[in-house]
Amino acid sequence: MIHMEGVSVVYPDGTRALSGVDLQVDRGEFCFIVGASGSGKSTLLQLLYRELVPTEGRVIIAGQDVAGLPRSRVPMLRRNVGVVFQDFRLLPDKNVWENVAFALDVVGASRREKFRKVPLALELVGLGEKESSLPNQLSGGERQRVSIARALVNNPSILLADEPTGNLDPDISWEIMQLLTNIAERGTTVLCATHDRIIVDGMRKRVVSLVGGTIVRDARGGGGYDEP
Amino acid sequence: MNLSMLEFLLQQAWQSIRRNGLMSLATSSNMTVALIILSSFFLATINLEHMADVEARKANITVDLTEDADPGKVEAALLGDQRVASTDYRTEDETLRDVAETLGLDYETLKTTLENPLPASIRVTPKNPQDVPAIAEAAENIEGVAKVKYRQQITEKLLTLARGIKIAGIVAAVLMGLATLLIVSTTIRLTIYARRREVRIMQLVGATDWFIRLPFILEGAFHGIMGGALSTVLVLASYSYTHMYVQQHLEFLALIYNTTFMVLFGLGTLLCGVLFGAAGSWIGLRTYLRHV
Numbered sequence: 001m002i003h004m005e006g007v008s009v010v011y012p013d014g015t016r017a018l019s020g021v022d023l024q025v026d027r028g029e030f031c032f033i034v035g036a037s038g039s040g041k042s043t044l045l046q047l048l049y050r051e052l053v054p055t056e057g058r059v060i061i062a063g064q065d066v067a068g069l070p071r072s073r074v075p076m077l078r079r080n081v082g083v084v085f086q087d088f089r090l091l092p093d094k095n096v097w098e099n100v101a102f103a104l105d106v107v108g109a110s111r112r113e114k115f116r117k118v119p120l121a122l123e124l125v126g127l128g129e130k131e132s133s134l135p136n137q138l139s140g141g142e143r144q145r146v147s148i149a150r151a152l153v154n155n156p157s158i159l160l161a162d163e164p165t166g167n168l169d170p171d172i173s174w175e176i177m178q179l180l181t182n183i184a185e186r187g188t189t190v191l192c193a194t195h196d197r198i199i200v201d202g203m204r205k206r207v208v209s210l211v212g213g214t215i216v217r218d219a220r221g222g223g224g225y226d227e228p
Numbered sequence: 229m230n231l232s233m234l235e236f237l238l239q240q241a242w243q244s245i246r247r248n249g250l251m252s253l254a255t256s257s258n259m260t261v262a263l264i265i266l267s268s269f270f271l272a273t274i275n276l277e278h279m280a281d282v283e284a285r286k287a288n289i290t291v292d293l294t295e296d297a298d299p300g301k302v303e304a305a306l307l308g309d310q311r312v313a314s315t316d317y318r319t320e321d322e323t324l325r326d327v328a329e330t331l332g333l334d335y336e337t338l339k340t341t342l343e344n345p346l347p348a349s350i351r352v353t354p355k356n357p358q359d360v361p362a363i364a365e366a367a368e369n370i371e372g373v374a375k376v377k378y379r380q381q382i383t384e385k386l387l388t389l390a391r392g393i394k395i396a397g398i399v400a401a402v403l404m405g406l407a408t409l410l411i412v413s414t415t416i417r418l419t420i421y422a423r424r425r426e427v428r429i430m431q432l433v434g435a436t437d438w439f440i441r442l443p444f445i446l447e448g449a450f451h452g453i454m455g456g457a458l459s460t461v462l463v464l465a466s467y468s469y470t471h472m473y474v475q476q477h478l479e480f481l482a483l484i485y486n487t488t489f490m491v492l493f494g495l496g497t498l499l500c501g502v503l504f505g506a507a508g509s510w511i512g513l514r515t516y517l518r519h520v
């Protein structure tokens with residue numbers, strides 16, 4: 001599903017964010033990207049939703065070279081790659097239902113399609129009851145669930161989560177991780193960038209460790225934050 | 229594009245206009261002022277051109293005939309010139325009547341008090357007032373022509389004036405147009421800034437650039453419609469008043485005044501507003517959207 005080969009990213013100011021990254025992630029796989037702040041986790045995810053293009057190397061998603069994608073085709077890629085952030089990025093004046101439907105509105109979905117897909121996505125994240133609440137009436141965990149529902153409502157084959165539990169309590173973080181695992185089990189490839197040691201150690205999933213923009217360890221069979 | 233997409237786009241545009249109420253009001257007002265200046269200049273230009281044209285058309289050529297001339301032959305020779313629109317043969321008496329009319333004298337008195345010294349003549353109307361001198365020069369060589377007279381200086385002055393006004397109008401239109409574009413693009417840039425969060429999310433969930441741009445372009449067009457409508461009402465009201473005044477006090481000035489002209493003027497102003505609004509948004513978006 002995801003194939004990175006010899007990928008390097010050098011920012012215009014000369015900072016080298018990634019160097020020589022090779023990574024292969026299969027369909028339905030759950031993979032942690034771990035590392036300290038500034039190790040290149042976010043940069044790696046940004047390559048996958050074409051926020052960045054690599055300076056060197058190739059990034060292939062579902063057989064398509066993302067780096068060579070013309071600007072006009074980027075929206076099509078993004079409909080296939082859901083993204084979730086630490087700060088949720090919800091629209092404060094829209095309720096839960098509208099926030100999720102927003103992702104369908106902008107791709108021109110019909111009313112009928114919205115009424116079919118939004119409840120399914122909200123059901124999946126366990127927020128069926130709260131569809132008319134505004135974001136400020138929700139807890140942090142619930143807000144993150146809304147943002148996950150929005151990322152999933154277009155049925156993407158990849159879900160990228162950039163520090164999804166960064167703003168959440170440990171208990172709530174576990175629930176969110178459980179949700180992401182369920183999503184992966186349904187066939188969506190999930191890449192989760194985090195530096196939450198407890199979560200990673202507890203999940204025993206594949207762990208890719210980045211140090212200074214280089215992959216130093218890839219525990220494919222499942223591992224902890226530090227040890228294989 | 230389907231119906232729910234259109235509904236979403238219109239909703240986005242309307243929300244943004246409402247949310248930035250004061251800013252929207254300022255932009256529509258700016259657009260109104262710009263369009264008032266633009267359309268007033270247009271009205272002035274087109275009316276002065278019209279007047280110049282009316283005056284220039286009066287500036288025809290008078291060809292005096294010799295006593296033994298064959299008017300038919302001279303007329304035929306004059307009409308042979310491609311630049312001539314029409315000719316009008318005037319007998320000695322008719323020429324006298326014309327002169328009497330021009331000078332404001334009584335023809336009958338004039339005719340009885342003195343022997344008519346005027347020759348028969350042919351009035352030549354040119355197709356294009358600019359050709360007057362050339363036609364006159366050619367007419368001098370026709371057999372049977374005694375003298376050629378025309379009001380060269382007035383014609384040329386009027387035409388020069390009309391040309392000058394036109395150029396000034398175009399320069400003013402371009403400058404005002406640029407200023408309007410700048411105002412609209414700045415407003416739209418501020419609107420995008422206010423909605424950068426929303427735009428960012430739209431980009432992340434796969435909205436196309438066009439889909440992101442359209443609400444802003446609609447917003448710009450909305451300001452254009454508002455400005456266009458308001459300025460049309462204000463300008464046409466003052467134009468009607470001017471027309472009334474001119475009719476009462478300066479009746480020799482020929483202003484264009486009819487329903488078709490007014491309707492076309494209103495539609496033109498609205499269209500200008502919409503185009504300026506949409507183009508201004510487009511410029512604002514082009515320079516800003518990439519950085520959101």
